[in-house]
Amino acid sequence: xxxxxxxxxxxxxxxxxxxxxxxxxDAWRALKKNKLFWASVVLIVLFVLMAIWPSLFTNQDPTYxxxxxxxxxxxxxxxxxTDGQGYDIYSRTIYGARASIIVGICTSIAxxxxxxxxxxIAGFYGGWVDxxxxxxxxxxxxxxxxxxxxxxxxxxxxxxxxxxxxxVGKVVLTLTIFGWPSIARLMRSSVLQVKPNEYVLAxxxxxxxxxxxxxxHILPNALAPAIVVATINLGAYIVAEATLxxxxxxxxxxxxxxxVAISDAxxxxxxxxxxxxxxxxxxxxxxxxxxxxGDAVRDAFDPKSR
Amino acid sequence: MRGTTRKVAVAGISAAAxxxxxxxxxxxxxxxTDAAAKTGGDITVxxxxxxxxxxxxxxxxxxxxxxxxxxxxxxxxxxxDTAQPEMDIAEKIETTDNQNFTVTLKKGYKFHDGTExxxxxxxxxxxxxxxxxxxxxxxxxxxxxxGYADLQSEDPDGEEGPxxxxxxxxxxxxxxxxxDDYSFTIKTAEKVANLPIRLGYTAFAPxxxxxxADPKTFGDKxxxxxxxxxxNWTKNAEIKLSKFADYSGEKKGVAxxxxxxxxxxxxxxxxxxxxxxxxxxxxxxxxxxxxxxxxQDLPDRNIQKPVGVIQTITTAPTKVDPNYGxxxxxxxxxxxxxxxxxxxxxxxxxxxATGWVSPxxxxxxxxxxxxxxxxxxxxxxxxxxxxxxxxxxxxxLSYNADASHKEWTxxxxxxIKNALGVECVATPVVDFSTFRTQIRDRKMKGMFxxxxxxxYPSIENFLTPIYATGASSNDGDYANPAxxxxxxxAAAATDTAESNKLYQEAxxxxxxxxxxxxxxxxxxxxxxxxxxxxxxxxxFGVPDYASISLK
Numbered sequence: 001x002x003x004x005x006x007x008x009x010x011x012x013x014x015x016x017x018x019x020x021x022x023x024x025x026d027a028w029r030a031l032k033k034n035k036l037f038w039a040s041v042v043l044i045v046l047f048v049l050m051a052i053w054p055s056l057f058t059n060q061d062p063t064y065x066x067x068x069x070x071x072x073x074x075x076x077x078x079x080x081x082t083d084g085q086g087y088d089i090y091s092r093t094i095y096g097a098r099a100s101i102i103v104g105i106c107t108s109i110a111x112x113x114x115x116x117x118x119x120x121i122a123g124f125y126g127g128w129v130d131x132x133x134x135x136x137x138x139x140x141x142x143x144x145x146x147x148x149x150x151x152x153x154x155x156x157x158x159x160x161x162x163x164x165x166x167x168v169g170k171v172v173l174t175l176t177i178f179g180w181p182s183i184a185r186l187m188r189s190s191v192l193q194v195k196p197n198e199y200v201l202a203x204x205x206x207x208x209x210x211x212x213x214x215x216x217h218i219l220p221n222a223l224a225p226a227i228v229v230a231t232i233n234l235g236a237y238i239v240a241e242a243t244l245x246x247x248x249x250x251x252x253x254x255x256x257x258x259x260v261a262i263s264d265a266x267x268x269x270x271x272x273x274x275x276x277x278x279x280x281x282x283x284x285x286x287x288x289x290x291x292x293x294g295d296a297v298r299d300a301f302d303p304k305s306r
Numbered sequence: 307m308r309g310t311t312r313k314v315a316v317a318g319i320s321a322a323a324x325x326x327x328x329x330x331x332x333x334x335x336x337x338x339t340d341a342a343a344k345t346g347g348d349i350t351v352x353x354x355x356x357x358x359x360x361x362x363x364x365x366x367x368x369x370x371x372x373x374x375x376x377x378x379x380x381x382x383x384x385x386x387d388t389a390q391p392e393m394d395i396a397e398k399i400e401t402t403d404n405q406n407f408t409v410t411l412k413k414g415y416k417f418h419d420g421t422e423x424x425x426x427x428x429x430x431x432x433x434x435x436x437x438x439x440x441x442x443x444x445x446x447x448x449x450x451x452x453g454y455a456d457l458q459s460e461d462p463d464g465e466e467g468p469x470x471x472x473x474x475x476x477x478x479x480x481x482x483x484x485x486d487d488y489s490f491t492i493k494t495a496e497k498v499a500n501l502p503i504r505l506g507y508t509a510f511a512p513x514x515x516x517x518x519a520d521p522k523t524f525g526d527k528x529x530x531x532x533x534x535x536x537x538n539w540t541k542n543a544e545i546k547l548s549k550f551a552d553y554s555g556e557k558k559g560v561a562x563x564x565x566x567x568x569x570x571x572x573x574x575x576x577x578x579x580x581x582x583x584x585x586x587x588x589x590x591x592x593x594x595x596x597x598x599x600x601x602q603d604l605p606d607r608n609i610q611k612p613v614g615v616i617q618t619i620t621t622a623p624t625k626v627d628p629n630y631g632x633x634x635x636x637x638x639x640x641x642x643x644x645x646x647x648x649x650x651x652x653x654x655x656x657x658x659a660t661g662w663v664s665p666x667x668x669x670x671x672x673x674x675x676x677x678x679x680x681x682x683x684x685x686x687x688x689x690x691x692x693x694x695x696x697x698x699x700x701x702x703l704s705y706n707a708d709a710s711h712k713e714w715t716x717x718x719x720x721x722i723k724n725a726l727g728v729e730c731v732a733t734p735v736v737d738f739s740t741f742r743t744q745i746r747d748r749k750m751k752g753m754f755x756x757x758x759x760x761x762y763p764s765i766e767n768f769l770t771p772i773y774a775t776g777a778s779s780n781d782g783d784y785a786n787p788a789x790x791x792x793x794x795x796a797a798a799a800t801d802t803a804e805s806n807k808l809y810q811e812a813x814x815x816x817x818x819x820x821x822x823x824x825x826x827x828x829x830x831x832x833x834x835x836x837x838x839x840x841x842x843x844x845x846f847g848v849p850d851y852a853s854i855s856l857k
Contacts, residue, residue, distance in 0.1 A: 065720035070650040
C-alpha cells in the first residue's frame with residue numbers, strides 16, 4: 001500500500017527517474033552512500049562476531065588466571081597484557097563483548113516492542129485510553145534509568161549459581177522497564193502525525209479494521225523515528241549495563257563484562273593504566289559504532305535533513 | 307562496618323614477635339628515632355565512625371577501639387617495643403595455682419575527673435559488662451571468671467520472640483571480691499594460665515563512679531584514666547582528644563591534642579595525608595599498595611608491621627558437607643600458592659602462614675604445618691588422588707562481599723583449580739552479618755574464609771576459642787578429645803614456658819587433622835605526613851597515638 005502511495009507522490013522527482021521506491025528503499029540508497037554508515041557497520045559486525053564466536057579472535061582461555069603472571073604489560077604473548085588476577089586482558093575483552101552486545105540489542109528490541117505497542121495504542125485510540133497510558137508513561141519517565149536500575153538490581157541480587165542468561169536477562173528486563181517510555185512517547189506522537197493523513201481516512205472509510213489500518217498504514221509510516229531512536233539508545237543501554245556492572249550490581253562475576261573489568265582495573269589506575277584502557281576502549285568503540293549507525297539511519301529516514 | 311569489623315584493638319606484642327618483624331615482607335622504611343621529637347602541638351589522625359558510644363566494655367570494632375585505646379588505662383599495658391605485658395594501674399598480680407589471683411593497685415592513680423581509681427571501679431565495671439541484660443559486646447571476656455554463667459539468661463524464644471529473657475540469677479560474679487580500696491581477688495572457674503596477659507584488653511578497663519550514675523550518655527564523653535581525654539565528639543566529623551595533665555601512668559602523651567577526623571573512605575584519608583591535610587592514616591588504600599606505590603608517595607614516612615591476625619580457610623562440618631575430609635583439606639592446602647597470592651594481590655603485605663598461631667605472640671612456633679602448607683602442585687594432585695579424589699563436583703570458597711576479599715579468594719580459587727584440576731568458584735555472600743549467620747547456623751557448604759584477630763597476645767587465644775570442641779568460634783566443628791585434654795593441661799601449667807610448650811603440642815595436633823587451612827598472617831601498613839615523626843604500630847595494628855610527635 002505504501003508503495004503505491006509513495007509512487008503516486010513522487011513520479012516527477014527530478015533526479016530519480018525509473019521504478020517506484022518505498023521509504024525503506026529510499027533510505028537504503030541514502031545509507032549506501034554514507035561513509036559513516038559503513039564504518040559503523042564494520043565495527044558492529046566485528047563486535048557481533050566477537051559476541052557469537054569469541055574463539056575466532058583468541059585461543060586463550062579468559063577464565064585461566066595465573067598469579068605468577070599478574071599485571072604484565074602488553075607483549076607478543078598477551079597483546080593487551082594481563083590483569084591483577086593474571087587473566088589475559090585481550091581474551092577477557094573479546095569475551096566481554098558478548099554481554100554488552102546481548103544487553104544492547106535485546107534491550108533495544110524489547111523497548112521498541114513494549115514502547116511501540118503502548119505508543120500506538122495511545123496515539124491511535126486517543127481519548128481516555130491515551131490519557132491513562134500517557135500518565136503511566138509519564139510516571140515511568142520520571143524515574144531516572146540508572147536510579148531505577150540500581151534499585152531493581154539491588155533488590156534482586158545475583159549469586160554465584162545464577163545462570164549466565166538469567167543474569168543478563170535481569171539486566172535487560174531492568175533496562176526495558178525503565179527505558180520504554182521514550183519510545184512510547186515518540187511512537188505516540190508519530191502515530192498522531194500519520195493518523196489524519198488522507199490514506200488513513202480513506203482506509204477507514206472503506207471499512208478497514210483498526211488492526212488492518214495500524215498494520216498496513218500507520219505502522220510503516222510511523223516506525224522510522226522509533227527505529228532511529230532505538231538504535232541510538234542501543235549505545236546508551238550498553239553504557240547503562242557497564243555502569244551497573246561497574247557498581248557491582250549488573251553483571252556479576254564469573255560473567256565476563258567490560259563494566260566488571262573496568263571496575264576491577266580501578267585499583268591499578270595509578271600504576272598499570274593499560275588494564276583499564278583496553279576494556280574502556282572497546283566499550284567506547286562499541287557505543288560509538290551504534291550511535292554512529294543511529295545517526296546515519298536518522299539522516300536516511302528523515303527526508304527533511306537531506 | 308565496612309572493612310572495619312575486625313575484632314578488638316589494643317596494644318600488645320611478645321618478644322618472639324619482634325624477632326620475626328624482619329620477615330614482614332617489605333620491612334620498615336620509616337624507622338624513626340626519638341631524636342627529632344618535640345613535645346606539644348596538635349596532630350590529626352584518620353578515624354572512622356564508632357559503632358557504639360565509647361564504652362570500654364561495649365566496643366569490639368577498631369573505629370571506637372582506637373580511640374578507647376588511647377584514653378583508657380588498664381591493669382596491664384603491653385609495651386610497644388619490647389612487647390611484654392607490663393603493670394600499669396596494677397602494682398602486682400599474684401597467683402600460685404592459676405585459679406586464684408590477687409590484684410594490688412597503685413595508689414593515687416587518677417581518672418580524668420580527678421577521682422582515684424579504686425578496686426571497686428574494676429569489680430563494678432566487670433560485673434556491669436558481664437551482666438547479660440546490659441548486652442555489652444565484650445561480655446564474653448569474663449567467661450573464665452567464676453560465677454559468670456549466673457549473670458546470663460537465655461531468652462526462651464530467641465531475640466525476635468515476644469517473651470523477655472528472665473532475670474539472671476545473680477548480678478555479681480562470685481569470683482570477684484573487693485578486699486580493700488587498693489586490692490581485689492579474682493577466682494576463675496577453671497585454671498587459666500594467662501589471665502594477667504588478658505587483663506590489658508580494653509574490656510578490662512575500670513569505670514569511674516560517673517559511669518554507673520548514667521551509663522547511657524557516658525559513652526558520648528567518656529571518662530577514663532588514660533594519657534588523653536575526650537574533649538569533644540562531633541558525630542560523623544571528628545573526635546577531639548587532649549592531653550590529660552594529671553595522667554598517673556609512666557608514659558605520658560607527647561602531642562597536646564589528637565584529633566580523629568572521621569573518614570568513610572581510605573582513599574580520601576590517604577589523599578589528605580599526601581596533601582598534608584592529615585597527619586596519619588593507618589589504612590593504605592589498595593590503589594596505593596599496587597607495586598608499593600605508597601613507598602614512592604611517602605618516602606620514609608611509612609611503616610609496615612606484622613599484627614596478631616591470621617587468615618584461614620575453614621571447611622563446612624562433615625555433617626553439612628561430607629566432601630572436605632582432612633586428607634582433601636591437605637591436598638587443597640598444598641594447592642594454594644600463598645607467596646604468589648600475597649605478591650600478586652597483597653603486594654607482599656602478608657606473610658605466608660606455616661601454622662595456626664600468629665608469629666607476634668608468645669609461644670609461636672615456626673613450621674608447625676610443614677609440607678602441607680607449602681605450595682606444590684604435583685604433590686597436591688598426588689595427595690588428592692590418595693584421598694580418593696574430590697567427589698563434590700566443584701569446590702566453593704565463600705566470602706563476604708562487603709569487604710575486599712574478592713581478589714584473593716578468586717586468586718586462591720584459581721591456584722586450587724590450576725593445581726588440582728578441580729573447578730573452584732569464589733562465591734560472594736552479600737555482607738558480613740549474612741555470611742556469619744550462614745556459618746553459625748551451619749548452612750554454609752564447601753569452604754569459607756575465616757580470620758582471627760587476637761584478643762590478647764597469647765598462643766592460647768589462637769587455639770582454645772577456635773578449635774576446642776564446641777568453642778564459640780569453632781566454625782568447622784573440629785572435635786578432638788586429645789586436643790581438648792592437651793589444652794586443659796596447658797591451662798593448668800603454672801610455668802609460662804611449660805604452658806606454651808603444651809600449647810605447641812596441641813597446635814601440632816591441628817596439623818595432623820588439618821583442622822583448617824592456614825593462609826597468611828596480616829601486617830598493618832600506615833603512612834604519615836611530613837609534620838610528624840615517631841610513629842609506631844602495635845601488634846594489634848593500631849598506631850601508638852600517644853607517642854606521635856611533631857617534627
